[in-house]
Amino acid sequence: MRTKLLALAVVGGLALAACGNGTTGTPTGGSKQGDTLRIAIGVDPDTMDPMRQTTTTIQNIVQMVVETMVKIDTSGKVQPALATAWQTSSDGLTWTFTLRSGVKFSDGQPFNAAAVKANFDRVLDPASTCPLCGPMRGVKSVDVVDDTHVKLNLAKPIAPMLGLLTEVTFGIVAPASIQKGGSTYSDQEKPIGTGPYTLAERVKGDHVTLQRHDGYWGTKPNYKSQKFLIVPEAASREALVRAGQADVILLPPVSDLPALQRDSTVKVLLAPGDRTIFMAFNTQDSQQTLLQKPEVRQALNYAINKDQIIKSVLFGAASPMDAPMASTLFGYCKVGSYPYDVSKAKSMLQAAGASNLTINLVSPQGRYIQDFQAAQVIANDLTAVGVKVNGPRTMDWPSYLGTINVAPAKASVDMHLLGWAPGYLDASQAMVQFQSTQWPPAGLATSYYQNPEVDQLLAKANSESDQSQRATDYCTASKQIWKDAPWLFLWVQRFPIVYSSKVTGVQSIPNESFYTMYASPA
Amino acid sequence: MLTYVLRRFLVAIPTLWGVATVVFIMARLLPGDPARVIAGVLATQGDVDRIRRQMGLDQPLPVQYLDFLGSLLRLDLGRSAHTNAPVLEEIGSRLPYTIELAFVALVVAVAIGILAGVTAAVRRNSKTDLIISSLSVFGISMPVYWLGLMLIIVFAVGLHALPAAGADQPTSIILPALTLALFSVGLIARMTRSSMLEVLGQDYIRTARAMGLGSGSVIFRHALRNALLPIITVIGLQVGSLLGGAVLTETIFAWPGVGRLLIDSIFFRDYPVVQGLVLMFGATFILVNLLVDLLYAYVDPRIRYS
Numbered sequence: 001m002r003t004k005l006l007a008l009a010v011v012g013g014l015a016l017a018a019c020g021n022g023t024t025g026t027p028t029g030g031s032k033q034g035d036t037l038r039i040a041i042g043v044d045p046d047t048m049d050p051m052r053q054t055t056t057t058i059q060n061i062v063q064m065v066v067e068t069m070v071k072i073d074t075s076g077k078v079q080p081a082l083a084t085a086w087q088t089s090s091d092g093l094t095w096t097f098t099l100r101s102g103v104k105f106s107d108g109q110p111f112n113a114a115a116v117k118a119n120f121d122r123v124l125d126p127a128s129t130c131p132l133c134g135p136m137r138g139v140k141s142v143d144v145v146d147d148t149h150v151k152l153n154l155a156k157p158i159a160p161m162l163g164l165l166t167e168v169t170f171g172i173v174a175p176a177s178i179q180k181g182g183s184t185y186s187d188q189e190k191p192i193g194t195g196p197y198t199l200a201e202r203v204k205g206d207h208v209t210l211q212r213h214d215g216y217w218g219t220k221p222n223y224k225s226q227k228f229l230i231v232p233e234a235a236s237r238e239a240l241v242r243a244g245q246a247d248v249i250l251l252p253p254v255s256d257l258p259a260l261q262r263d264s265t266v267k268v269l270l271a272p273g274d275r276t277i278f279m280a281f282n283t284q285d286s287q288q289t290l291l292q293k294p295e296v297r298q299a300l301n302y303a304i305n306k307d308q309i310i311k312s313v314l315f316g317a318a319s320p321m322d323a324p325m326a327s328t329l330f331g332y333c334k335v336g337s338y339p340y341d342v343s344k345a346k347s348m349l350q351a352a353g354a355s356n357l358t359i360n361l362v363s364p365q366g367r368y369i370q371d372f373q374a375a376q377v378i379a380n381d382l383t384a385v386g387v388k389v390n391g392p393r394t395m396d397w398p399s400y401l402g403t404i405n406v407a408p409a410k411a412s413v414d415m416h417l418l419g420w421a422p423g424y425l426d427a428s429q430a431m432v433q434f435q436s437t438q439w440p441p442a443g444l445a446t447s448y449y450q451n452p453e454v455d456q457l458l459a460k461a462n463s464e465s466d467q468s469q470r471a472t473d474y475c476t477a478s479k480q481i482w483k484d485a486p487w488l489f490l491w492v493q494r495f496p497i498v499y500s501s502k503v504t505g506v507q508s509i510p511n512e513s514f515y516t517m518y519a520s521p522a
Numbered sequence: 523m524l525t526y527v528l529r530r531f532l533v534a535i536p537t538l539w540g541v542a543t544v545v546f547i548m549a550r551l552l553p554g555d556p557a558r559v560i561a562g563v564l565a566t567q568g569d570v571d572r573i574r575r576q577m578g579l580d581q582p583l584p585v586q587y588l589d590f591l592g593s594l595l596r597l598d599l600g601r602s603a604h605t606n607a608p609v610l611e612e613i614g615s616r617l618p619y620t621i622e623l624a625f626v627a628l629v630v631a632v633a634i635g636i637l638a639g640v641t642a643a644v645r646r647n648s649k650t651d652l653i654i655s656s657l658s659v660f661g662i663s664m665p666v667y668w669l670g671l672m673l674i675i676v677f678a679v680g681l682h683a684l685p686a687a688g689a690d691q692p693t694s695i696i697l698p699a700l701t702l703a704l705f706s707v708g709l710i711a712r713m714t715r716s717s718m719l720e721v722l723g724q725d726y727i728r729t730a731r732a733m734g735l736g737s738g739s740v741i742f743r744h745a746l747r748n749a750l751l752p753i754i755t756v757i758g759l760q761v762g763s764l765l766g767g768a769v770l771t772e773t774i775f776a777w778p779g780v781g782r783l784l785i786d787s788i789f790f791r792d793y794p795v796v797q798g799l800v801l802m803f804g805a806t807f808i809l810v811n812l813l814v815d816l817l818y819a820y821v822d823p824r825i826r827y828s
Contacts, residue, residue: 240686
């Protein structure tokens with residue numbers, strides 16, 4: 001979890017953002033009832049307010065209490081939740097949602113269009129603290145059509161609207177608790193939602209307990225309560241599940257994955273994720289101008305033995321990238337691979353006049369799974385094709401960001417390792433890395449990649465309301481980006497979850513989220 | 523004596539002021555912009571500026587410094603940048619856990635340490651002495667981190683006897699307190715041993731023995747009491763390492779105390795909480811040193827402050 005949180009914290013609001021998994025769904029576990037499911041996580045919640053929360057794991061917890069209009073299922077697809085149907089006007093400027101009827105908040109109040117409006121008014125209030133609201137700011141106003149219909153009026157089209165609505169940021173809490181001027185308007189520490197659980201207790205730094213909401217409209221969970229133990233140290237979380245003192249843990253020490261996989265008392269779920277790990281080239285490099293050539297960057301992509309690194313350095317907790325984004329995103333298409341080929345890399349470098357390439361390379365340490373260790377092997381692989389590598393150097397995260405997240409003229413390194421997770425499972429969120437408008441300091445596109453064709457395609461796709469055309473545009477852009485190789489394409493990180501074999505139905509959502517809603521005793 | 527206590531308290535004030543100044547400067551020397559971190563990257567420049575204004579970070583440093591000192595005098599430590607709760611409340615909700623942990627660890631360390639040290643001194647150069655001395659060195663040299671994990675593996679994973687982490691069971695405190703105590707046990711035992719050896723060689727001990735006093739009485743009433751001075755110093759210093767050790771121990775054992783709060787706050791660039799905690803740690807040190815000095819006078823009647 002720490003890695004996760006670390007990974008999330010500053011790479012940006014975008015990376016911070018988590019997708020909302022819905023709070024309803026088909027029961028996935030057995031039908032046995034249980035008392036308490038104990039889940040050890042690494043982060044201590046800063047807030048339980050869905051509007052203010054930005055850390056995926058905590059959002060996962062809040063989502064069991066506060067439901068969203070639409071949700072993502074375990075395969076990453078958008079599904080109805082509090083909204084059962086929706087329509088967009090042809091100009092993309094209004095969205096009308098049909099709401100589920102007969103739903104009640106856990107305080108007994110009815111869920112209806114007025115509740116939706118009250119929530120949108122709150123999160124979009126300029127005075128509210130809503131770190132992830134940015135993309136939703138295009139919503140001008142919200143109209144109550146009738147009790148079960150609500151209309152969102154937009155200033156300009158928001159193509160990934162549904163993806164945004166899966167985020168718990170836009171979850172619906174009981175309107176009585178967010179009356180303007182009330183004490184819980186700006187900060188909800190005990191949100192009341194329509195979800196299958198209610199927030200029963202929170203002891204800072206120690207635990208958060210959820211209690212089953214028996215009036216829940218959907219399928220009721222099997223566990224009477226779910227208790228989240230806050231355990232920052234990965235090795236301690238592993239000890240807890242091995243000692244039978246926790247049923248589920250997130251993020252064990254990766255080096256123990258093989259041992260855990262051999263242990264019959266626990267099960268290991270290497271959940272598919274959405275975080276791409278890569279080495280960004282400085283494609284505008286003025287010290288090492290050879291890196292401005294796509295052929296050189298392609299050659300270096302062939303020089304890295306990704307499969308071997310995943311196996312022996314990451315202990316299997318990743319899968320190689322085959323596109324500039326994770327396969328779990330809307331708009332993904334498989335575009336290819338750079339298979340490990342030393343002689344090809346060498347000859348390509350020679351042909352490009354880069355046989356005496358010197359590169360300085362930096363990597364964070366402890367932010368992504370085995371980041372610095374992987375960077376060392378990568379440096380080694382680069383050396384093997386004749387590149388002189390200075391590094392990997394590492395530094396603390398703020399200094400690291402301060403080094404890489406600068407305008408091109410101030411860039412001081414040639415390659416840097418970074419992870420990028422989209423805010424929600426939509427290509428638009430991954431592609432900000434390849435838009436020239438997103439160069440630092442405006443954004444976090446730290447490879448300073450620029451291809452007018454790609455810029456144009458992405459701009460079009462980002463506002464396209466025809467979803468299949470959007471997907472096509474992202475796919476075309478992906479192919480071009482893959483060829484231009486602004487990154488050393490590495491892998492998509494997996495999200496390891498370990499659980500006791502006495503429990504079944506522990507699942508994940510492919511955005512580094514756990515899904516224990518319908519777990520049950522085995 | 524009273525004037526001494528008063529004077530010491532007065533001297534503590536500039537010391538605290540110094541701590542506060544250092545804390546203020548350090549927080550601002552750290553790389554990274556806290557307003558940016560709080561706002562998130564999706565935030566507009568306007569959001570960032572607003573937060574900067576709210577936190578007073580747009581003011582010139584001297585103004586920030588005076589504001590900071592002014593609030594301190596009003597015991598207002600500000601609000602956490604991370605959770606938005608008042609810093610005093612954040613610290614207050616965590617402090618009892620650390621006090622409990624440090625207190626239990628200190629009691630364990632003093633009891634075991636002194637007993638082991640006395641035993642080793644009385645049986646100097648015996649096998650017992652060798653074992654105690656080796657264990658003391660072990661205790662001092664073992665990293666808290668490693669030791670804590672070993673204890674978890676043995677007692678929680680292996681024997682299923684004790685909770686591995688958390689604070690919600692009565693037995694939860696055993697492993698973290700033991701881990702935290704072990705370092706101090708070693709130091710106290712070694713100090714007790716050497717101090718006792720010195721005292722046991724004194725004439726008055728021989729005299730006491732010659733007078734036919736029981737060995738228990740000689741050791742504890744005469745020898746130990748006179749050997750206590752350096753031991754008290756070491757125990758006083760231990761309060762510092764217990765607080766430092768608590769940072770690691772609390773992390774390993776998921777103990778919700780201020781040590782972990784400090785780690786989390788540094789991680790989140792939560793200036794107000796970091797400042798508050800470091801000040802609190804500083805004040806604790808100053809207070810403990812003062813108490814140790816006062817204890818000297820109590821233990822050793824030759825020391826009279828005037």
